[in-house]
Amino acid sequence: MDQSPTRASTTQPRIRAAQDAFDRLTFLGWRWGLTAIVAGMAASFLLFGYALIYWRNADMDFMVIYNALVLNDGKPQLFFDHTGYITILSVKVWFELLHGLGLLNSYSLSTIPPASDPVAFDAAMTAAVRAGRVLAFLIATGSVLVFAALVRVIVRDWRVALLATFAFAFSGGVAVHSRILRTELVAACPVIFALLILIVIGRRASVARPLGMAVAAALCVLGLENKVQAILLIGALPVLVLPFGGAEGASVAFWRHARSSWPAVIIAAVAALAAAWAAWPLIATGFDRALLDAAQFRPLLLGRFGIYQAALIVLTGYCMIAYGVIWRVSAAETLASMCAIAAGAAVALLALNLEYNTSNVIAVFNPLEKMLTFADASTAAAASGSSLSGILRLLLDGLASVLARYSFVLHSSPRPTVFLTWLIVPGIISAWSRGEKQAAIQALVLLAAAAGIDALGVRRGLKSEYFIFTDPLIILAGAILLDRLADMRFHKWAYPVAMGLFGLHIAVGQAEPIKYAFMRRGPESICEWNRHYLPLLPLPWCPAARP
Numbered sequence: 001m002d003q004s005p006t007r008a009s010t011t012q013p014r015i016r017a018a019q020d021a022f023d024r025l026t027f028l029g030w031r032w033g034l035t036a037i038v039a040g041m042a043a044s045f046l047l048f049g050y051a052l053i054y055w056r057n058a059d060m061d062f063m064v065i066y067n068a069l070v071l072n073d074g075k076p077q078l079f080f081d082h083t084g085y086i087t088i089l090s091v092k093v094w095f096e097l098l099h100g101l102g103l104l105n106s107y108s109l110s111t112i113p114p115a116s117d118p119v120a121f122d123a124a125m126t127a128a129v130r131a132g133r134v135l136a137f138l139i140a141t142g143s144v145l146v147f148a149a150l151v152r153v154i155v156r157d158w159r160v161a162l163l164a165t166f167a168f169a170f171s172g173g174v175a176v177h178s179r180i181l182r183t184e185l186v187a188a189c190p191v192i193f194a195l196l197i198l199i200v201i202g203r204r205a206s207v208a209r210p211l212g213m214a215v216a217a218a219l220c221v222l223g224l225e226n227k228v229q230a231i232l233l234i235g236a237l238p239v240l241v242l243p244f245g246g247a248e249g250a251s252v253a254f255w256r257h258a259r260s261s262w263p264a265v266i267i268a269a270v271a272a273l274a275a276a277w278a279a280w281p282l283i284a285t286g287f288d289r290a291l292l293d294a295a296q297f298r299p300l301l302l303g304r305f306g307i308y309q310a311a312l313i314v315l316t317g318y319c320m321i322a323y324g325v326i327w328r329v330s331a332a333e334t335l336a337s338m339c340a341i342a343a344g345a346a347v348a349l350l351a352l353n354l355e356y357n358t359s360n361v362i363a364v365f366n367p368l369e370k371m372l373t374f375a376d377a378s379t380a381a382a383a384s385g386s387s388l389s390g391i392l393r394l395l396l397d398g399l400a401s402v403l404a405r406y407s408f409v410l411h412s413s414p415r416p417t418v419f420l421t422w423l424i425v426p427g428i429i430s431a432w433s434r435g436e437k438q439a440a441i442q443a444l445v446l447l448a449a450a451a452g453i454d455a456l457g458v459r460r461g462l463k464s465e466y467f468i469f470t471d472p473l474i475i476l477a478g479a480i481l482l483d484r485l486a487d488m489r490f491h492k493w494a495y496p497v498a499m500g501l502f503g504l505h506i507a508v509g510q511a512e513p514i515k516y517a518f519m520r521r522g523p524e525s526i527c528e529w530n531r532h533y534l535p536l537l538p539l540p541w542c543p544a545a546r547p
Contacts, residue, residue: 021494022159022486025502033162034148037169038141041178045137048513049179054122054129055523056516057180060084062526064181065132066534068092071355072108079533080359081374082183086226089355091181094135095128104131115538122540132181140178143189144169147472150196154203154476155483164479166502170509171475172415173468179513187227188468190219191234196476198237199244202327207254210268213337214344221348225360228367232456233469235312236449238319240473243441245327261332268339275346282349286365291358297369305366316341398455406451414464414512416505417474421447424474427481439484446477464512 028036055062067079068091077088098104106112106124113120147168152161168174177185194216201212220237223230255261276283285291287305301307317338324334352361363370404410408418424447431440450470457466488494527542 019490019492021489021491021498022157022163024495025498026159026162030152030158030162034145034165037144037166041141041144041169041174042137044175044510044513045133045179048510048517049137050130050133052179052517054126055526056519058523058526059529060183061129061132061181062530063533064088064091064183065128066109066537068095068132069107069109069112069128070536072096073110075109075536077355077357077360078535080357080363082187082227082229083360083363083370084183084226085352085355085360085364086222087181087183087186090139090186091132091135092355095131098131104128109536112537115540118540133179136181136185137178140174140185143185144174146189146193147196150193150200151476151479153200154196155479157483157486160479160483160486163482164475167417167420167475167478167505168472170505171417171467171471172413172464172509172512173466173471175414175509175513176464177468182465183227184229184465184468187223187230188233188472190223191230191237192472194219194223195237195240198241202241202244202249202323203246205249205252205329207252210333210336210340214340214347217341217344218348221345221364222351224367225348225351225364228363228370229457229466229469231367232453233449235315236453238316240445240449242319242323242326243438243445245323250328251330251333255330255333255336258332261330261336265332265336265339268336268343272339272342272346275343279346279349282352282361283365285358285361288358288362291362292366292369295359295362296373297362297366298372300368300372305369308368309365395455398458399451401458402451402454405454414508415467415471416508417467417471419501419504419508420474420478424477424481427478427485431481431484434485436484439480443477443481446473446480450474450477 026033063079064084064087067077067084067088071077071088071092072095077085079088095104095107099107104127106128112124112128115121144165148161148165151164152158155161155164173184173188176182197212197216197219201209220230220234224234254264289305292305297305299305299307320334320338323329324331329337349364352364401411405413405415406418406421424443428440428443428447431437431443450473453470453473454466457469482488523539523541526539530537530539530542
């Protein structure tokens with residue numbers, strides 16, 4: 001009888017540990033958990049990506065690879081739709097590297113056998129496409145690991161970070177982009193990483209914080225250089241960051257003393273001016289009216305180019321001032337951060353000089369106008385300002401379509417993160433009622449931004465390739481709530497619900513890759529666009545061009 005209290009005291013923690021859903025879901029630990037996630041991605045890639053016949057995902061594998069091949073032949077880039085600039089450059093360099101190592105013979109257009117020799121052509125293109133798919137998998141894996149590292153710094157519990165990483169790695173967007181050469185991953189992830197960096201440095205003040213702002217700005221511009229659609233996510237960042245400050249984010253002493261802070265502001269201003277001077281030729285080209293007219297760009301507002309770009313700069317400035325007031329960031333550090341952002345963005349613009357082409361430059365500086373060149377007639381007319389009611393109607397239609405998709409029942413899609421929204425909405429309400437108001441606001445703005453961006457993406461069908469822009473926002477919202485409502489892990493339904501979500505996440509996220517793997521359609525549909533996108537690469541199964 002004397003030992004019963006001791007037995008009770010040791011038994012209770014064991015029972016509580018057995019009921020801890022976090023422990024049961026992350027039993028492998030952080031390192032082995034990440035290893036298992038990467039292994040799962042690799043298995044999916046090998047089964048439903050690498051092994052597929054080379055023409056199965058020709059849109060956009062062929063388009064990206066063709067441009068890498070012509071660049072390696074010294075010819076100019078042809079594809080500017082997205083613009084795909086960073087992706088094409090990456091594949092070009094990757095092919096050169098593999099060729100130098102003796103792993104890829106057909107690394108340029110001149111080394112691809114002619115279509116008149118179908119066997120040799122198939123072998124060469126298979127090698128090139130598979131090499132490109134390997135690069136896509138490496139980029140996707142690297143993005144998942146960077147996401148994991150940044151989220152672990154943001155949330156308090158590493159187990160929550162591991163669960164968020166799993167959700168990201170097997171989301172619909174990553175599932176698509178880890179096996180084909182699309183432009184969205186390399187556009188969205190830099191901007192998402194910029195957001196995560198801003199959250200991290202906003203919570204922990206330091207002398208070098210403006211440098212982190214410069215890195216975030218550079219990442220945003222690099223993302224924009226690869227796909228102009230990234231402007232939607234970039235435009236949301238200034239508002240998204242506002243609720244993510246904290247008491248430890250107040251400026252350190254260095255930025256509060258005039259003797260040390262203002263010389264640093266002057267140095268930052270000089271750096272910004274120098275970077276802007278270096279990038280000025282690109283800026284002038286980007287708004288050259290003759291080039292814009294030749295590209296059939298139409299001004300979005302008031303018949304003039306550059307209005308919404310200036311508005312975004314002003315919004316960013318106002319949000320930075322508001323952030324400084326709310327979270328006690330000094331005026332000197334705020335000004336230095338503004339200069340750092342300008343310098344980082346200007347330096348990233350210089351990447352356009354690596355393979356200079358005016359088509360890339362004007363698209364990067366006028367992203368919405370570039371997007372409108374591919375919009376349907378009703379969208380283009382409304383966006384051009386012909387009818388305010390038309391614009392509102394399009395937005396409401398898009399939002400209604402997004403809500404139907406988030407329900408999954410009204411509109412199914414290969415997007416497992418929609419099931420997270422079913423928990424995030426009540427989670428926001430629960431967090432607010434418990435007094436975790438900052439976490440509730442953070443999750444709310446992330447979810448609202450995701451819905452807003454998706455509502456605009458509906459105009460182009462909100463294809464699975466576009467999920468990568470907003471899935472991370474939904475996942476981050478869920479991770480923040482889960483981190484703050486950690487006691488929910490002891491609920492009796494926590495583990496069964498989590499396991500059900502795990503199963504749904506994998507099954508729904510892999511649906512699109514599996515569908516492509518078992519598709520029976522032949523390559524004939526490629527002949528509808530190959531002459532436009534692959535003019536110097538005749539295909540064996542397409543009829544020869546008629547004179």
